[in-house]
Amino acid sequence: MNLSKVFAKAIITSPERQLEADHDMLVVQRVQAGEVAAFDQLILKYRERVYGVIYNLTSNREDTSDLTQEAFIKAFQSINRFQGHSSFFTWLYKIAVNTTLGHLRKNRLRSFFSLEKLHEDNTNTEVIEQLTDKRGADRQTYLKELQEKLNEALQKLSISHRTVITLFEIDGLSHTEIAEIVGCSEGTVRSRLHYAKQFLQGEMSKYLGS
Amino acid sequence: MPDSEKRSPVTIEDLLKLKRAERPSAEFWNDFERELRQKQLTALMQRRSWWQDLPLLLSRRAYLPAGAAAIIAFTLVTVKYSTPTLSLLPEPQSQPAVAAASASLAGAPVPLVVSTAVSSPLVNRKEHSLPIDDRVPISASNYPAAAQPDLPLLVTVESRDELTPSARSIAANLARLEQSEPELISSVMGNRLSAAIKPATDSGAAVEFASLSSPGGRRSRLLAQYGEQTLNAGPGTSEVVRERMARRLSDLNDGDRFTRIGLKGDQVSLKF
Numbered sequence: 001m002n003l004s005k006v007f008a009k010a011i012i013t014s015p016e017r018q019l020e021a022d023h024d025m026l027v028v029q030r031v032q033a034g035e036v037a038a039f040d041q042l043i044l045k046y047r048e049r050v051y052g053v054i055y056n057l058t059s060n061r062e063d064t065s066d067l068t069q070e071a072f073i074k075a076f077q078s079i080n081r082f083q084g085h086s087s088f089f090t091w092l093y094k095i096a097v098n099t100t101l102g103h104l105r106k107n108r109l110r111s112f113f114s115l116e117k118l119h120e121d122n123t124n125t126e127v128i129e130q131l132t133d134k135r136g137a138d139r140q141t142y143l144k145e146l147q148e149k150l151n152e153a154l155q156k157l158s159i160s161h162r163t164v165i166t167l168f169e170i171d172g173l174s175h176t177e178i179a180e181i182v183g184c185s186e187g188t189v190r191s192r193l194h195y196a197k198q199f200l201q202g203e204m205s206k207y208l209g210s
Numbered sequence: 211m212p213d214s215e216k217r218s219p220v221t222i223e224d225l226l227k228l229k230r231a232e233r234p235s236a237e238f239w240n241d242f243e244r245e246l247r248q249k250q251l252t253a254l255m256q257r258r259s260w261w262q263d264l265p266l267l268l269s270r271r272a273y274l275p276a277g278a279a280a281i282i283a284f285t286l287v288t289v290k291y292s293t294p295t296l297s298l299l300p301e302p303q304s305q306p307a308v309a310a311a312s313a314s315l316a317g318a319p320v321p322l323v324v325s326t327a328v329s330s331p332l333v334n335r336k337e338h339s340l341p342i343d344d345r346v347p348i349s350a351s352n353y354p355a356a357a358q359p360d361l362p363l364l365v366t367v368e369s370r371d372e373l374t375p376s377a378r379s380i381a382a383n384l385a386r387l388e389q390s391e392p393e394l395i396s397s398v399m400g401n402r403l404s405a406a407i408k409p410a411t412d413s414g415a416a417v418e419f420a421s422l423s424s425p426g427g428r429r430s431r432l433l434a435q436y437g438e439q440t441l442n443a444g445p446g447t448s449e450v451v452r453e454r455m456a457r458r459l460s461d462l463n464d465g466d467r468f469t470r471i472g473l474k475g476d477q478v479s480l481k482f
Contacts, residue, residue: 036254043246048233056229065238069246073253116232124231127224147232150225169226201222208220 017087024088031079039076046089047072049171050096056166057100057159059151060114067103071096086180093173094181097163104159113155118147131207146207153203157196164189165196380480397451 024045030038050071055064075095082091132142154162163182167173168189175186175193182189201208388395455478 043243047239047242052230052233055232061234065242065245069242069249072246073249076250077253116234118228119231119233124228127220127228131220146225146228150229165226169223170229197222200226204222204225207225208222 021087021089025084028079028082028084028088032082039079042075042088042092043072046092050092053093053096053166053171054100055116056154056170057097057162058104059155061116062114063103067100068096071099074099090177090180093167093177097167097181101159101163113148113151115147115151118143149207150204153200156203157199161192161196161199164192165200168193394451394455 024042027038027041031042047068051064051068054067054071055061058064058067071092075092078095082088128139128143131146132139154166157165160182164178167178167181168175173181175189178189179186
C-alpha cells in the first residue's frame with residue numbers, strides 16, 4: 001500500500017474523510033451523553049497521529065509522551081464544548097498543537113533531542129536506497145546521522161514555520177486544515193511553507209540529489 | 211544505465227516523509243495507555259477552579275437572558291437612586307394644617323388655598339382663602355375656633371412659584387419637625403397643625419429642606435436627636451417639653467436662617 005497516496009492532500013476533501021468525521025461525531029455525542037468509555041475509541045484511533053505531530057515539533061520523545069497525554073486529557077475535559085463546527089480530528093489536532101506550542105515557548109532555552117528509532121519499512125526503503133548504498137552497520141550509522149541532521153534543521157526553524165511544515169509534509173493536512181488548526185489564513189500557511197522548505201533545502205543540501 | 215540514475219533525486223519532501231518512520235515501539239503504547247488512564251481518572255476527580263469554567267460559560271448561549279437581567283437590574287438601581295428619597299410629608303391625618311402657619315412665617319401675606327380634609331380650627335371649609343399676617347406670631351389662640359370641627363380638613367399649599375423661598379424653607383422645616391416630634395409639636399401648639407400638608411410640588415420642599423440640612427452638621431445632629439427621643443406622657447410633661455424645645459431652638463439659632471426663635475408658654479415665635 002502506497003502511503004504517500006494516503007497522505008495526499010487531495011484526500012482531505014474526500015468522501016472517506018467525511019465518513020470518518022461523521023463516525024467521530026457519533027462517538028463524540030456518546031461521550032457527551034455520559035458514555036465516558038467511548039472516549040477510549042477516539043484515543044485508540046488518534047493517539048499515534050497526535051504523538052507524531054507533537055514529536056515532530058519537539059524532537060524529544062519524553063516530552064512527547066507527556067504532551068500527548070496532556071492533549072487527550074484536555075480534549076476529554078472539554079469534550080462538551082465540541083459542537084461539530086469542524087471535524088473532531090481537526091479539533092483534537094488544534095488542542096495538541098496549542099499544548100505543544102505552549103510547552104515549547106516555556107522551554108525555549110532547553111532543547112535537546114531524544115529521538116525515536118527510525119524504522120525502515122516499505123514506505124521509506126526506496127528513499128533510503130536513494131540516499132545511501134551502504135549496508136549493515138554503516139547504513140544504520142548513516143541513517144542516524146541523517147535523522148539527527150534533519151531534526152536539527154527542523155529545530156532551527158521558528159515554531160510557527162516548524163508547525164506548518166510538520167502538518168503539511170509529515171501529517172499530510174491541507175492548507176485549509178492547517179489554517180484552521182494554527183489560526184491563520186491559508187495565504188500565511190503557504191507563505192510559511194515556502195520559507196520553511198527553502199530553509200530546509202539549504203540545511204539538507206548535502207543529502208539532497210541534484 | 212544504472213538504476214540509481216533512473217531514480218528521481220531525493221527532495222526535501224522525501225526527507226521529511228522519513229520522519230513518519232520515527233515512531234515508538236508497541237510496548238510504549240501499553241505504558242502510555244496505563245498512564246493516560248490514571249491521568250484521566252485524576253482529571254475526573256479533580257475539581258476545576260471557577261475561572262477554568264469561564265470559557266465554558268461564555269460559550270453557552272446564556273448571553274441574552276443574562277444581559278437582559280443585568281440591564282434591568284442596572285435600570286432599577288439607577289431609577290431608585292435618581293428619584294428623591296427625602297419625604298417631608300407625613301401621612302394625611304386628622305390634624306390641623308400647618309400650611310397657614312408656614313405661610314405666615316414666610317414674609318409678605320400670601321393667600322393660601324385650603325381645602326378641608328382634616329378637622330382643624332384653622333380652616334373649616336374647602337377652597338377657603340385665608341389671608342395671613344406674618345407679623346402675628348403663631349399661636350393657637352390666634353386662630354378662630356372651627357365652626358365645624360368635625361369636617362375633615364385637607365390643607366394644600368399653593369404652588370411653589372407663589373411662595374417665597376423662605377416661606378418654603380420654613381414650611382419644610384416645620385413639616386420635618388412635626389414629623390420627627392409630633393407629640394412635641396402638638397403639646398406646644400395644640401391640634402392646630404395638620405399633617406395633611408401637600409405642597410403642590412413635593413420635590414421643591416424636599417430640595418429646600420435638603421439644602422438646609424446638608425450644610426449644617428450640627429443642625430442635622432440636633433434634628434436627628436429629635437427623632438431618637440420619645441416623649442412620655444406624664445405629669446409635668448409639658449414643662450419638660452417646653453424647656454427642652456427652648457433649649458433646642460436656641461441651639462438651632464446658631465447659623466440658621468431664622469434670626470430669632472422664641473418659645474413663650476404655648477407659643478413659638480419667629481422674628482425676622
